[in-house]
Amino acid sequence: MARQRATALLVDLDGVLRRWDEAVVAGVESRYGLPAGALVETALQWGRLQPVLVGQVSHADWMAQVAEALAGPAGGLDRARDAVAEWQGYRGEVDPDVLALVREVRAAGLPVGLATNATDALDADLVTLGLTGEVDHVFNSWELGVHKPAKEYFQQACLALGTPPERVLLVDDDDRAVRGARAAGLSAYRWNGVADLPYLRAVLDY
Template sequence: MARERATALLLDLDGVLRRFDPAVAARVEREYGLDEGVLSEIAMQWGRLQPVLTGQVSHADWMSSVADALAEPAGGPDRARDAVEQWQQHRGEVDAEVLAFIREVRAAGIQVGLATNATDLLDADLAELGLVGELDVVVNSSTLGVHKPAKEYFQAACEALATPPAKVLFVDDEDWAVRGARAAGLSAHRWGGHGDLRYLRAALDY
């Protein structure tokens, strides 16, 4: 049976609308004598990451725990804190082509929401990136208290859009998030890059 045409679009932030330059972390790691990739590896350890994504701890507390874990390899707690602070100064860059697509979709009368597993720094990041006012709704896991790929997360996102799941198209660069959205009744597409925009336009049919 054919799916209903989507009347709302839900996009992930990191990996879709925002990109991070890996050279920034690599430069910090070299400067402080850290193993390549260790900043992200420690920060993304699930036991450390899950509490900040559900609002149990702040972004600042999360980064403090990363610095604590790096104290020995960095040569002391002060150097570890400096390394993490330098790394965190880079808040990523907006993908201009994806932003242009969002504007195009909204101009056609279709709501666009941001669906992200994020911390309490999200609002500040959106302001710094110039994205305030560019989206109809923002669904932040740390505010909601539940993260993708939970069904409750996607239900809340659809409620924020005032659109039933069957009429929402979700786009994310992670398979697990796409699977979670589909399990919650949304249409979902795994983002592979700008070449996917043609498909998304066709799916939205505006």
């Protein structure tokens, strides 16, 4: 039996709706004498990252921990803090093609949710990116207390969307999130880039 077309959309932020220019990060690392990839790798170390994704610590505290971890390679704590601050001043860029899809889906009357593992800095980021009001719901792991790919995350999202899981489509660039969504009963598509947009339009019911 063919699966029904989706009547609600969940779109990931980082890697889908928001793009990051790796050259910006590389430039900061170069200026501060940090090894290539050090900023992101240090920030994403799971023991450091997980607490901020579920609201146990603030974004500011997380970045303070990153600076402390980098203090040696950066040449001192003050210099490491400056490097982190400069890095954090860059908030990425909106993918205009994905935003166009979001607007198209909403204009057709289907609800759209932003499904992101984020921090308490998310609201400010949405303002900076001009995304305030562009989706019907924002599902921030920091506020929910649970992060993708947990089943509970997707259950809460579907409930808020007022849509049964089997009619919700998640678009995400993380394989774990895609698998988690499918395990929770949703349709889920692994985002590879704008070439995927025709397929997504075909599986959404509008």
